[in-house]
Amino acid sequence: MSSSLHQRQQQNLLSNSYPISPRSSSNSQQRSISLFSPTGIIILLSLMVVFGVFFPWMDIPDGFFSGSNSLSKWKDYTLSQAVSFVAKNRTVIVCAVSQPYLPFLNNWLISISRQKHQEKVLVIAEDYATLYKVNQKWPGHAVLIPPAPDAQRAHKFGSEGFFNFTSRRPRHLLHILELGYNVMYNDVDMVWLGDPFTYLQGNHDVYFTDDMAAVKPLKHSHALPPPGKKGRTYICSCMIFLRPTSGAKLVMTKWIEELQVQPWSKKAKANDQPGFNWALNKTAGEVDLYLLPQAAFPSGGLYFKNQTWVEETKGLHVIVHNNYIVGFEKKIKRFRDFGLWLVDDHANESPLGKL
Numbered sequence: 467m468s469s470s471l472h473q474r475q476q477q478n479l480l481s482n483s484y485p486i487s488p489r490s491s492s493n494s495q496q497r498s499i500s501l502f503s504p505t506g507i508i509i510l511l512s513l514m515v516v517f518g519v520f521f522p523w524m525d526i527p528d529g530f531f532s533g534s535n536s537l538s539k540w541k542d543y544t545l546s547q548a549v550s551f552v553a554k555n556r557t558v559i560v561c562a563v564s565q566p567y568l569p570f571l572n573n574w575l576i577s578i579s580r581q582k583h584q585e586k587v588l589v590i591a592e593d594y595a596t597l598y599k600v601n602q603k604w605p606g607h608a609v610l611i612p613p614a615p616d617a618q619r620a621h622k623f624g625s626e627g628f629f630n631f632t633s634r635r636p637r638h639l640l641h642i643l644e645l646g647y648n649v650m651y652n653d654v655d656m657v658w659l660g661d662p663f664t665y666l667q668g669n670h671d672v673y674f675t676d677d678m679a680a681v682k683p684l685k686h687s688h689a690l691p692p693p694g695k696k697g698r699t700y701i702c703s704c705m706i707f708l709r710p711t712s713g714a715k716l717v718m719t720k721w722i723e724e725l726q727v728q729p730w731s732k733k734a735k736a737n738d739q740p741g742f743n744w745a746l747n748k749t750a751g752e753v754d755l756y757l758l759p760q761a762a763f764p765s766g767g768l769y770f771k772n773q774t775w776v777e778e779t780k781g782l783h784v785i786v787h788n789n790y791i792v793g794f795e796k797k798i799k800r801f802r803d804f805g806l807w808l809v810d811d812h813a814n815e816s817p818l819g820k821l
């Protein structure tokens with residue numbers, strides 16, 4: 467994965483350098499033209515390869531490709547700038563994406579565009595390739611919150627890097643709440659079939675969905691369910707809506723703490739869900755929590771596995787989550803089998819277009 471990331475960056479550099487030909491004559495190019503003697507080009511290309519391979523987080527040298535299209539400016543784009551740029555009605559929809567997940571991001575975006583909520587979407591890029599790709603196609607809609615997760619450092623248990631990596635999601639959400647915005651978080655292996663905002667009734671602090679596959683009555687309680695076998699609930703950390711209240715901030719703070727004390731495991735970095743459930747358990751007395759209706763927000767274990775239920779609840783589904791399945795290709799196949807893989811035929815409906 468990291469080698470493809472480096473390749474992508476070099477391709478960008480090379481394709482960007484293409485217009486710098488002796489015939490073109492913009493000011494910036496004239497200023498640096500002596501750099502582009504044959505020897506100069508070879509030295510520069512070598513430097514680009516060296517820095518691109520070993521220091522992929524390094525900026526492209528300033529003035530190198532000057533002009534308003536320079537991608538490097540996004541490196542300094544902050545979460546606060548990004549949120550104030552994309553927010554509508556003081557609300558943002560965020561996801562966190564690394565390069566291999568771009569097709570899922572696009573699929574999710576098409577489904578959101580159909581509900582006319584795409585303008586509020588902010589992509590939290592987990593690598594520079596994603597940051598540049600999204601902002602190139604859709605300026606201002608991606609931000610990278612440094613440090614970019616770095617596999618080497620992130621996996622050293624007990625290290626600050628490890629703590630940073632596992633607690634990134636609640637930290638980002640907490641930061642957005644502190645800036646005073648409502649925030650909806652989604653995993654990108656989801657598809658919207660309806661408008662979730664009409665379900666965010668009342669003025670609760672935190673809205674979430676149950677990850678269990680067992681069928682509940684249509685008019686089930688909106689309270690936190692009772693704990694399951696492991697002593698905790700199975701609320702999904704895949705879809706969360708938060709209002710900028712002290713209650714919602716308390717849940718995020720608790721979640722960060724829970725991730726810090728969670729014992730290390732290979733799966734831990736991808737699995738911050740138990741920590742979220744313990745945070746809900748421990749703050750339930752002080753925070754106004756709201757469980758969204760199962761028929762509108764079914765887990766993949768229910769939607770993709772119980773056709774009887776899907777028939778019974780036809781027309782009620784709002785966000786479908788392609789979980790309870792492992793593997794990239796399997797997820798895509800399942801989306802295709804259910805007519806939910808939109809990127810092949812409907813890429814023009816995405817603000818990113820065809821990727």
Ligand SMILES: *[C@@H]1O[C@H](CO)[C@@H](O)[C@H](O)[C@H]1NC(C)=O
Pocket residue numbers: 555
């Ligand atoms: C803005 O938010 C308020 C309160 O959440 C809601 O009632 C209203 O419909 C929203 N307006 C738009 C244009 O989305």
Ligand SMILES: *[C@@H]1O[C@H](CO)[C@@H](O)[C@H](O)[C@H]1NC(C)=O
Pocket residue numbers: 612613619626627630
């Ligand atoms: C961890 O995060 C903090 C705050 O965002 C940052 O200052 C620090 O450099 C990070 N440390 C590592 C090792 O990534």
Ligand SMILES: *[C@@H]1O[C@H](CO)[C@@H](O)[C@H](O)[C@H]1NC(C)=O
Pocket residue numbers: 690691692693696697698747748750751
């Ligand atoms: C929190 O978890 C404990 C241990 O499973 C359980 O006894 C308690 O009822 C839970 N509290 C809430 C509010 O769910």
Ligand SMILES: *[C@@H]1O[C@H](CO)[C@@H](O)[C@H](O)[C@H]1NC(C)=O
Pocket residue numbers: 679680681772774775778
């Ligand atoms: C599937 O859904 C039906 C209808 O809601 C329900 O009666 C049945 O128990 C479900 N099957 C499983 C395996 O959960």
